[in-house]
Structure formats: C-alpha cells, structure tokens
Amino acid sequence: MPLNSRLIEETFAYIDNDRERAIGYFYGRLFAANPGVRSMFPPAMDVQRDRLFTALTAIVRNLDNAETLNSFLSHLGRDHRKFGVEPHHYEAVGSALVATLRRFAAPAWSQEAERAWLAAYQLAARMMIEAAEEHSAWAPPWWHADVIGLERPQRHLARLTLRPNQGYSYLPGQYLMLQAARWPRVWRPYSIANAPQSDNLLHLLVRAVPGGWVSGALVHHTRLGDSVLLGPPLGSMVLDAASDRPLVCVAGGTGIAPLKAIIEQVASLPRRRPVTLFYGAAHSGDLTEKPTLDRLQSANPWLRVVSVLESTAATDSSPGAAALSGDVRCGRVPDAIAAFGPFHEHDAYVCGPPAMMRSAITQLRAAGVRRSRIFHDLLPDEDGGYLRSAEADEGAGTGSAHGRLDRSPL
Numbered sequence: 001m002p003l004n005s006r007l008i009e010e011t012f013a014y015i016d017n018d019r020e021r022a023i024g025y026f027y028g029r030l031f032a033a034n035p036g037v038r039s040m041f042p043p044a045m046d047v048q049r050d051r052l053f054t055a056l057t058a059i060v061r062n063l064d065n066a067e068t069l070n071s072f073l074s075h076l077g078r079d080h081r082k083f084g085v086e087p088h089h090y091e092a093v094g095s096a097l098v099a100t101l102r103r104f105a106a107p108a109w110s111q112e113a114e115r116a117w118l119a120a121y122q123l124a125a126r127m128m129i130e131a132a133e134e135h136s137a138w139a140p141p142w143w144h145a146d147v148i149g150l151e152r153p154q155r156h157l158a159r160l161t162l163r164p165n166q167g168y169s170y171l172p173g174q175y176l177m178l179q180a181a182r183w184p185r186v187w188r189p190y191s192i193a194n195a196p197q198s199d200n201l202l203h204l205l206v207r208a209v210p211g212g213w214v215s216g217a218l219v220h221h222t223r224l225g226d227s228v229l230l231g232p233p234l235g236s237m238v239l240d241a242a243s244d245r246p247l248v249c250v251a252g253g254t255g256i257a258p259l260k261a262i263i264e265q266v267a268s269l270p271r272r273r274p275v276t277l278f279y280g281a282a283h284s285g286d287l288t289e290k291p292t293l294d295r296l297q298s299a300n301p302w303l304r305v306v307s308v309l310e311s312t313a314a315t316d317s318s319p320g321a322a323a324l325s326g327d328v329r330c331g332r333v334p335d336a337i338a339a340f341g342p343f344h345e346h347d348a349y350v351c352g353p354p355a356m357m358r359s360a361i362t363q364l365r366a367a368g369v370r371r372s373r374i375f376h377d378l379l380p381d382e383d384g385g386y387l388r389s390a391e392a393d394e395g396a397g398t399g400s401a402h403g404r405l406d407r408s409p410l
C-alpha cells in the first residue's frame with residue numbers, strides 16, 4: 001500500500017512549528033511509559049532532541065523516495081545497535097510518536113492520519129530492525145579503539161590515531177559516531193581523515209568546539225592509551241565508483257578530513273582522475289593538513305591544491321601567506337572557485353561549516369557543476385530543513401542522495 005505522504009507531511013508541519021515542546025512531550029511520554037529506556041540516552045538531552053527532529057524530518061521528506069529512505073533507515077538501524085536498541089523498543093517509540101502527533105497536530109488529526117502514520121512508522125521500524133539484524137551477523141554493535149597517536153597542531157585541535165580492536169571496514173569519505181570514556185552514552189560524529197590502510201588505523205581531526213563535550217574531551221583530556229568506543233561507519237559522501245569524472249573538492253577547516261580520505265583513495269585508483277582541491281581557513285595556522293597535502297601533490301601531478309586564507313597576514317602562531325608553498329589565494333574558500341573552472345565535467349565534494357558549504361554549492365553550480373554531481377553530508381538549510389546532495393537538481397535525473405541523513409540517532 002502506498003504511503004499517504006501528503007497527509008503525513010501536513011500533520012508533521014504542526015510538530016515542525018512547535019518542535020521544542022513537541023519533542024519534549026515525546027520524550028516525556030516515552031520515558032513515563034518505559035522508565036528503563038531513559039538509561040539508554042545521555043544525561044543531557046539537548047543534542048538528542050535535535051537528532052530526533054532531524055531524523056523525523058528526513059523520513060517525512062523522503063517517504064516517496066524508496067531508495068533514499070531505505071538507505072537512511074538501514075544506516076540508522078545499524079547505528080542504533082550501539083545503544084542496545086531491541087525490536088520491542090520500536091513499539092514504545094511508535095506509541096509515543098503517535099501520541100505526540102495526536103496532541104500537536106490535533107487540528108488536522110483524523111483516523112486516516114493515524115493510519116497513515118502507523119503504516120509509515122511500521123515500515124520505517126521494519127527497515128531499521130532488518131538492517132540491524134543483518135548487520136549483527138558480521139559486525140559488532142560497537143568497536144573499542146585505543147588512542148595510539150595524539151598530536152595537537154593547535155591549541156584547540158587534535159589529530160588522533162585510533163586502533164580498533166577488530167577490523168573496521170569503511171569507505172573514504174565516511175564518518176563514525178564516537179563515545180569518549182569521559183562522557184558515557186554521549187556519541188558525536190567525526191569524519192575519518194584517511195583512506196583504509198592495511199594496519200587498520202583510523203585518523204581523526206577534531207576541533208574542540210566551545211561547550212562541546214566529546215570534542216573537548218578528545219582534544220584536551222585524551223592521553224595515549226585511552227580507549228574510545230566507535231559506532232559503525234556511516235554516510236554516503238563517497239566516490240561514485242561508476243564515475244571517471246575529474247573532481248573538484250572544497251574544504252573548510254576540519255572539513256578537510258573526509259576529503260583527504262577521498263583524495264588518498266583517488267591516489268590508489270588505477271585510472272587517473274584529476275583533482276582540484278580548494279582548502280580554506282581563517283589563518284595559515286589553521287591549514288593543519290597542508291604539509292600532508294603538499295606531499296601528496298608532489299607525488300601526484302593530477303592533484304592541484306589551492307590554499308585559500310581569509311587573512312594572509314602572519315600571526316604569532318602561524319606564518320603569513322607568503323611563507324606558504326604553492327597556490328595561495330585570499331578570501332573565503334567558496335569565492336576562490338570562480339577564478340578556476342569551468343567545472344562542467346566534474347564531480348564535486350564539499351565539506352566544512354554549513355554557511356561555507358551552502359556558498360560553495362552556489363559557486364560550484366555557477367562554475368557549471370550539475371547539482372546531482374555535488375556530494376556532501378547532510379546540510380541544514382536556512383529554513384531549518386536539510387539539504388541533500390541531489391536536492392533541487394536541474395532535472396538531469398534524480399542522482400542519489402548523499403546527505404548526512406544517517407547522522408542522527410533518534
């Protein structure tokens with residue numbers, strides 16, 4: 001039976017308009033009816049609330065896109081194994097969700113709306129449960145990993161090398177959820193900064209964000225030998241194996257991490273795919289991965305690295321632009337794109353702060369990249385929704401979704 005996506009979207013809009021109260025009510029219902037479930041969640045629920053809403057928005061927006069929905073929910077189901085989620089928990093969540101909708105979407109609620117939501121929820125739960133069961137046949141719910149390398153190229157930034165306790169198979173460009181010992185049950189996403197290696201080591205680039213629990217713990221309180229927990233690899237901002245197009249990559253700050261992994265993968269391909277990388281930062285000291293990229297560029301003539309600095313003046317802790325090797329431009333990283341290109345034939349990969357990504361997508365389109373060939377993780381739009389890679393394509397086929405839809409556990 002087809003899902004009644006129109007009715008679902010209409011009723012969801014009521015929650016969207018009152019999301020804080022609605023999500024508070026949802027968790028209140030869930031925990032009141034199932035007190036045991038509370039211990040599966042972190043002590044502070046603020047980020048969790050946002051994740052629930054992100055996930056619900058993604059589901060509602062993709063009800064008519066079976067492929068994206070299935071991919072998103074499968075990732076979500078696999079990732080939920082690390083919380084200890086069992087099939088019966090889905091029933092509890094479904095009851096709390098429908099009770100919340102009944103209350104907040106009361107003006108538009110009807111038996112038909114209730115049936116539509118139940119059908120959609122049952123489908124979503126089934127996809128998540130099946131994906132989790134299939135995953136459990138060959139992968140653990142989480143991995144222990146030891147911190148075996150720790151560098152602090154800057155006061156608030158750390159480069160971590162992790163050794164998982166068993167094989168960790170992922171694709172360059174993917175990210176994982178990580179829990180530091182200091183904050184039990186608090187998981188945060190980090191992109192993996194290297195392509196898979198034979199030694200099974202993972203590199204992460206972490207900036208301590210103000211008030212960030214896990215990033216602060218990783219940058220300021222981690223020692224060699226500490227242990228962290230890792231969820232399964234997530235995300236679909238990966239190389240399109242069917243494409244042999246040249247690449248244009250746009251990275252802002254620590255957003256270089258997944259793009260560096262992708263460039264390392266390109267270096268290992270039998271077929272050459274030229275890459276132009278725009279690597280932006282406020283100051284030269286923030287271009288922490290530049291030495292590695294310079295080495296890659298020296299060894300691979302198909303790679304062109306363009307550094308873009310907001311301020312090219314020297315600071316106490318970093319040299320000025322003149323002291324940097326290679327092509328250095330001044331300004332914000334998306335603005336540098338126009339001086340290059342056109343990029344009609346290119347696949348584009350974008351990662352960094354959301355405002356930078358939105359601007360880079362606009363500039364890439366102006367430089368001729370098709371929307372369906374711009375790959376990025378989930379990106380909040382200015383209306384509180386989320387942009388996917390293939391969204392608003394100019395009618396050139398639907399492409400596939402590459403949004404970080406699967407970043408958000410309920």
Ligand SMILES: NC(=O)C1=CN([C@@H]2O[C@H](COP(=O)(O)OP(=O)(O)OC[C@H]3O[C@@H](n4cnc5c(N)ncnc54)[C@H](O)[C@@H]3O)[C@@H](O)[C@H]2O)C=CC1
Nearest residue numbers: 191252253254255280281282332333352353355356359377
């Ligand atoms: N897979 C993912 O989605 C990942 C996302 N990130 C995100 O990347 C960001 C990196 O932060 P930082 O290292 O502090 O970088 P940052 O905030 O210093 O910015 C780096 C670059 O973005 C440009 N930029 C900043 N605001 C802009 C705007 N409004 N318009 C145009 N360009 C702008 C700057 O000019 C600079 O070139 C974080 O928000 C982090 O969450 C990082 C790693 C992975």
